[in-house]
Amino acid sequence: MMDNPRFLNRTEALGxxxxxxxxxxxxxxxxxxxxxxxxAKYLTYAFVAIGLVLCWGFGGILSLGxxxxxxxxxxxxxxxxxxxxxxxxxxxxxxxxxIPDFMDWNQITQLPFFWQPFHSLTxxxxxxxxxxxxxxxxxxxxxxxxxxxxxYFAIITQAVAAILTILIVGQQGYTGGINGITxxxxxxxxDIRPDHAKFVLYxxxxxxxxxxxxxxxxxxxxxxxxxxxAMRDKEDRVRFSGYSVANFKIFAFTxxxxxxxxxxxxxxxxxxxxxxxxxxxxPSIDMVIFTAVGGRLSIFGAVYGTLLVNLAKTALSESxxxxxxxxxxxxxxxxxxxxxxxxxxxxxxxxxxxIDRLLASRKLKSGGWTDNSVADGAPAE
Amino acid sequence: MFGxxxxxxxxxxxxxxxxAGLILxxxxxxxALGLAIIFGQMGVINMAHGxxxxxxxxxTYLTAETFQVYLPSLFGGYFFLAMLLxxxxxxxxxxxxxxxxxxxxYRRPLDTLLATWGLSLILQQAYRSIFGAREVGVELPQWxxxxxxxxxxxxxPINGIFxxxxxxxxxxxxxxxxxxxxxxxxxRAVMQNRVMAxxxxxxxxxxxxxTFALGCGIAGIAGSAFTMIGSTSPTAGQLYIVDxxxxxxxxxxxxxxxxxxxxxxxxxxxxxxEFFMSGSMAKVxxxxxxxxxxxxxxxxxxxxxxxx
Numbered sequence: 001m002m003d004n005p006r007f008l009n010r011t012e013a014l015g016x017x018x019x020x021x022x023x024x025x026x027x028x029x030x031x032x033x034x035x036x037x038x039x040a041k042y043l044t045y046a047f048v049a050i051g052l053v054l055c056w057g058f059g060g061i062l063s064l065g066x067x068x069x070x071x072x073x074x075x076x077x078x079x080x081x082x083x084x085x086x087x088x089x090x091x092x093x094x095x096x097x098x099i100p101d102f103m104d105w106n107q108i109t110q111l112p113f114f115w116q117p118f119h120s121l122t123x124x125x126x127x128x129x130x131x132x133x134x135x136x137x138x139x140x141x142x143x144x145x146x147x148x149x150x151x152y153f154a155i156i157t158q159a160v161a162a163i164l165t166i167l168i169v170g171q172q173g174y175t176g177g178i179n180g181i182t183x184x185x186x187x188x189x190x191d192i193r194p195d196h197a198k199f200v201l202y203x204x205x206x207x208x209x210x211x212x213x214x215x216x217x218x219x220x221x222x223x224x225x226x227x228x229x230a231m232r233d234k235e236d237r238v239r240f241s242g243y244s245v246a247n248f249k250i251f252a253f254t255x256x257x258x259x260x261x262x263x264x265x266x267x268x269x270x271x272x273x274x275x276x277x278x279x280x281x282x283p284s285i286d287m288v289i290f291t292a293v294g295g296r297l298s299i300f301g302a303v304y305g306t307l308l309v310n311l312a313k314t315a316l317s318e319s320x321x322x323x324x325x326x327x328x329x330x331x332x333x334x335x336x337x338x339x340x341x342x343x344x345x346x347x348x349x350x351x352x353x354x355i356d357r358l359l360a361s362r363k364l365k366s367g368g369w370t371d372n373s374v375a376d377g378a379p380a381e
Numbered sequence: 382m383f384g385x386x387x388x389x390x391x392x393x394x395x396x397x398x399x400x401a402g403l404i405l406x407x408x409x410x411x412x413a414l415g416l417a418i419i420f421g422q423m424g425v426i427n428m429a430h431g432x433x434x435x436x437x438x439x440x441t442y443l444t445a446e447t448f449q450v451y452l453p454s455l456f457g458g459y460f461f462l463a464m465l466l467x468x469x470x471x472x473x474x475x476x477x478x479x480x481x482x483x484x485x486x487y488r489r490p491l492d493t494l495l496a497t498w499g500l501s502l503i504l505q506q507a508y509r510s511i512f513g514a515r516e517v518g519v520e521l522p523q524w525x526x527x528x529x530x531x532x533x534x535x536x537x538p539i540n541g542i543f544x545x546x547x548x549x550x551x552x553x554x555x556x557x558x559x560x561x562x563x564x565x566x567x568x569r570a571v572m573q574n575r576v577m578a579x580x581x582x583x584x585x586x587x588x589x590x591x592t593f594a595l596g597c598g599i600a601g602i603a604g605s606a607f608t609m610i611g612s613t614s615p616t617a618g619q620l621y622i623v624d625x626x627x628x629x630x631x632x633x634x635x636x637x638x639x640x641x642x643x644x645x646x647x648x649x650x651x652x653x654x655e656f657f658m659s660g661s662m663a664k665v666x667x668x669x670x671x672x673x674x675x676x677x678x679x680x681x682x683x684x685x686x687x688x689x
Contacts, residue, residue, distance in 0.1 A: 155623075163668045325506035329501070
């Protein structure tokens with residue numbers, strides 16, 4: 001099935017169509033703007049989840065620090081928007097007009113040097129893509145070249161997440177501290193707060209999401225994707241075949257970081273603020289569970305998993321706040337013990353064969369495997 | 382930064398910060414010992430280790446409260462009983478967890494990471510439901526408060542010395558168990574070659590269960606020590622889990638001596654730097670230094686074999 005040279009086989013094309021219909025037609029028509037904004041917020045996590053599918057599901061690299069890249073992308077966008085909202089006219093009442101309010105509270109009188117370039121939208125967009133990727137490249141290069149993988153890598157990504165959180169919270173004057181960067185108003189003069197703006201931003205985000213899905217699908221179906229899968233299952237054989245394992249791992253990790261950063265920037269636009277509570281260890285591990293529930297081997301699974309887990313979180317924590325953490329913890333354990341391939345695995349093993357039997361246009365010996373067959377059932381190491 | 386102080390002053394500052402860092406060192410050592418035993422023995426990453434520590438802290442709190450209400454005259458000695466109870470409580474919970482969850486997940490370290498994170502969420506919520514979400518403080522007996530004046534400028538907190546002695550005692554006990562006792566030999570055998578150990582008649586499952594319980598029990602005692610440096614709340618364990626992992630990885634996961642050395646280095650570096658700069662910057666710099674060193678030498682300080 002991996003020999004299928006087509007970019008999208010029939011099952012995947014149907015999957016994309018279903019997702020398009022859901023996100024572009026069903027949800028906007030059936031939900032009010034408030035709930036649509038919630039869905040948009042969940043979808044920003046889906047960016048991270050797709051990156052994790054590439055990096056963890058196919059590459060075997062578990063990163064428990066995706067919050068770092070999510071936060072970096074989010075903070076870049078937040079800094080740009082904050083500078084725009086802190087124009088001299090808006091900040092007349094501060095002791096130093098023209099700089100963000102939290103800097104004023106902390107008795108900072110001049111915009112720090114690393115804030116200056118964020119006056120420009122082009123620089124911001126470039127920064128969102130390049131800074132987290134550079135970060136990931138440095139971490140990946142230092143780790144993978146020395147063949148640090150698996151558990152040690154996961155712990156070090158946690159440490160990096162912790163470091164960044166403590167740094168942001170500690171330097172309140174420069175980064176907004178524990179409250180983050182709030183009170184964002186306009187993007188190049190266009191107000192992002194009213195309902196119709198949120199509507200437009202939702203569709204923009206869905207477009208970006210599909211862009212990322214196609215990019216992930218492209219990587220997966222290329223030779224690069226096949227090497228990633230091979231690396232995950234038998235790294236030494238790939239090394240002995242002459243490939244530079246470290247370089248491929250660095251690429252997968254950097255790509256996942258870029259996806260996460262785009263998600264972070266979208267989050268800032270949708271929700272209107274960014275804070276260190278999305279950067280640390282806990283949100284990073286939560287992002288991993290979205291991928292795990294959806295199925296770490298399936299790109300669509302990542303999107304559905306994210307939506308489902310976040311829906312459950314909102315629903316449960318409103319009605320039964322005490323139950324939610326029990327439920328989430330049990331979900332972690334259940335996913336690991338009972339269904340390691342997540343919902344996509346359940347779909348593939350139980351639902352897909354029935355659908356194929358119904359359509360019955362092709363006789364498949366193994367009863368309806370999708371392209372995931374080669375990547376089937378491999379453990380996370 | 383250093384220019385304002387004379388050499389004698391600096392010496393006194395380092396010594397004082399060093400003693401102040403003793404309790405932190407003790408907590409790190411006790412936590413890391415437990416984690417290193419579990420990780421080295423079974424390759425299991427226990428993200429819920431902080432919650433076992435907090436269980437020990439809560440047990441200490443309960444013991445203190447009980448003694449205050451029922452046996453106020455014996456309040457001075459409650460701490461020893463509290464530590465024993467903490468060890469038993471965390472150890473029993475560890476045995477239960479091993480039986481219910483961990484034994485299905487050997488040889489899958491990344492999966493145990495996620496599963497034990499889920500366990501830690503469950504435990505946190507359980508503490509929140511049972512003890513309440515607010516922090517609780519543990520009252521120390523009278524003889525533990527205050528500090529000794531060693532010289533004019535150096536003051537040593539008494540509870541620091543107490544916890545330090547306790548840690549030394551426990552470390553020696555663990556070293557004795559691991560290297561001199563019959564059971565320790567079984568543990569090491571299973572660690573080195575599980576299949577052969579099973580073939581010569583060692584009950585590997587029982588060894589695993591008791592090792593996990595021992596690791597968690599030591600974490601419980603760490604929790605007792607922890608009550609002296611921080612207030613006990615359901616989420617307090619999470620603050621220490623990353624530090625503990627770094628201590629274990631930095632020291633080389635299979636070496637007890639490495640664990641102690643790395644705990645000492647990290648705790649002293651952090652507490653000394655805290656004097657000169659803000660607490661958060663000191664923490665950031667310490668963590669950065671560890672990550673940088675780990676990037677250059679991934680196997681840690683005292684590695685027995687190459688890490689993958």
